[in-house]
Amino acid sequence: MNFFGVLPFISFLFLVGILIVKISILRKKGIQLSSKNGEKNKYKTFLFPVFLLVFLLWLFETVKPAFKIQFSVLPEISTKPLFESIFLNVLGAVILICSLILWTFTLIHFNNSLRLGLDKNNSGKLVTTGIFSVSRNPFFLSLDLYFLGIALILPTPFFIVFALLAFTGIHFFILKEEKFMLNVYGEEYNTYSKITRRYF
Numbered sequence: 001m002n003f004f005g006v007l008p009f010i011s012f013l014f015l016v017g018i019l020i021v022k023i024s025i026l027r028k029k030g031i032q033l034s035s036k037n038g039e040k041n042k043y044k045t046f047l048f049p050v051f052l053l054v055f056l057l058w059l060f061e062t063v064k065p066a067f068k069i070q071f072s073v074l075p076e077i078s079t080k081p082l083f084e085s086i087f088l089n090v091l092g093a094v095i096l097i098c099s100l101i102l103w104t105f106t107l108i109h110f111n112n113s114l115r116l117g118l119d120k121n122n123s124g125k126l127v128t129t130g131i132f133s134v135s136r137n138p139f140f141l142s143l144d145l146y147f148l149g150i151a152l153i154l155p156t157p158f159f160i161v162f163a164l165l166a167f168t169g170i171h172f173f174i175l176k177e178e179k180f181m182l183n184v185y186g187e188e189y190n191t192y193s194k195i196t197r198r199y200f
Contacts, residue, residue, distance in 0.1 A: 004089045004153050005065030011096050012062060015103060022107040026114060034116040058162055062150065078158040092152025099145035105131045106138040118180045126185045128192050135200045136193060140170045174198065
């Protein structure tokens with residue numbers, strides 16, 4: 001089985017597995033990850049199914065090489081590699097592995113402050129140490145690196161466009177989250193943001 005074909009599939013399982021372990025640990029401690037009092041967004045009802053569909057297409061295209069699946073549910077032009085380069089494959093694999101390491105350290109350094117969504121009534125403690133002393137958003141940075149690594153290993157129009165959309169969406173979510181953090185943590189977050197960069 002081709003290493004570069006199976007790596008995206010294995011890395012996805014690792015990504016999800018580590019997150020599930022972290023959530024399970026927090027739940028056993030009785031920590032509530034989200035609440036019903038969180039911010040309401042009228043667009044979520046529409047955007048979530050669209051995002052889920054695109055994500056499932058992305059996942060299917062990612063696992064295809066691992067199982068040597070020949071057919072695609074997407075148009076052939078969107079799934080055909082634009083170029084083949086062992087250098088880009090290796091670079092993508094290195095970036096992908098780095099993203100998983102960063103993802104793991106981020107979840108560890110979150111301690112008990114990991115939350116799902118923006119909810120000022122369930123915010124947890126502001127984390128500024130460990131990996132968070134190097135980047136204000138290591139969680140999102142690891143996702144950016146992950147999508148970049150996938151796009152380099154599988155350089156098809158679909159993955160390249162997906163990565164660009166992911167970068168854009170993540171950046172805008174970070175901007176929204178920064179306003180939330182400033183509102184909830186005030187001067188503590190303001191001071192932190194002056195000494196720690198948004199990405200790295």
